[in-house]
Amino acid sequence: MRAEEVRHRISTPLTTPVYPPRATRFTDREYLNVVYRTDPEALRAVVPEPLETDEPLVRFEIMKMGDVEGYGPYLECGQVIPVRHGAERGEYLHAMHLDNFAATAAGRELSAYPKTVGTPALFPDNGALVGTLDYGTQRVATATMAYKWEPMDLDEARAQITVPTYGVKIVPELVCALARTEITDVTVKGAWRGPARLELFAHVMAPFADLPVREVVSASHILTDLTLAPAVPVHDYLAG
DSSP states (O other): OOHHHHHTOOSSSTTSOOSOSSOOEEEEEEEEEEEEEOOHHHHHTTSOTTOBOSSOEEEEEEEEEEEETTTOSEEEEEEEEEEEETTEEEEEEEEEEESOHHHHHHHHHTSOOOEEEOEEEEEEETTEEEEEEEETTEEEEEEEEETTOEEOOHHHHHHHHOSOEEEEEEETTTEEEEEEEOEEEEEEEEEEEOOEEEEEOOOTTSOGGGSOOSEEEEEEEEEEEEEEOOOEEEEEGGGO
16 A cells, blocks of 8 residues: 555554544434532542633533434443633533444544443433443443423523533644534434432443532433534643
């Protein structure tokens, strides 16, 4: 393979397409969000400078991707932390676990998403919306919310999922940067709020419980179509 051909590949193996080289459209992306209060010291230990935190809040999320161009349906679960970067308020992507290798690889290589393996689930069960995360055979998290309990303002739902997001991009000896991205071209198709509970279980490879649940603050269930924007570096850790 000529050097010119190598330069035009976007992933390895060089002869195998892992993910499409374009922005991805998500249709029927369903969120279960549970915002909870945690220990301030635990939060400060995991949020990287120059990001700052105000309240000790964490958003536990499960996303069920109904149809994704280039990837197909899959599920994802993570912890997201409200932060400030200068005057801008956004969220720091702390951890993400999903059941689709191509989406995992694309998130890590094309963007700055801290994606790794896991088995999330999201389903209705006897009047509740249930979200779970397993790592291997072990349960890591269980969230429950009253199913479509109270309609939520669609603009409020849109604002909740379109805040700027930050993640750390690392390629050893080449890149160590804080990157910013956001969700664009959003259609909110339905949104609800309601009472919720969240239980986290200690696991060394998925340490969600290191940010313990002290109080559930709010919960939402949102159905959308959206597109993810590319990540842009905003801070270079290698520059000192």
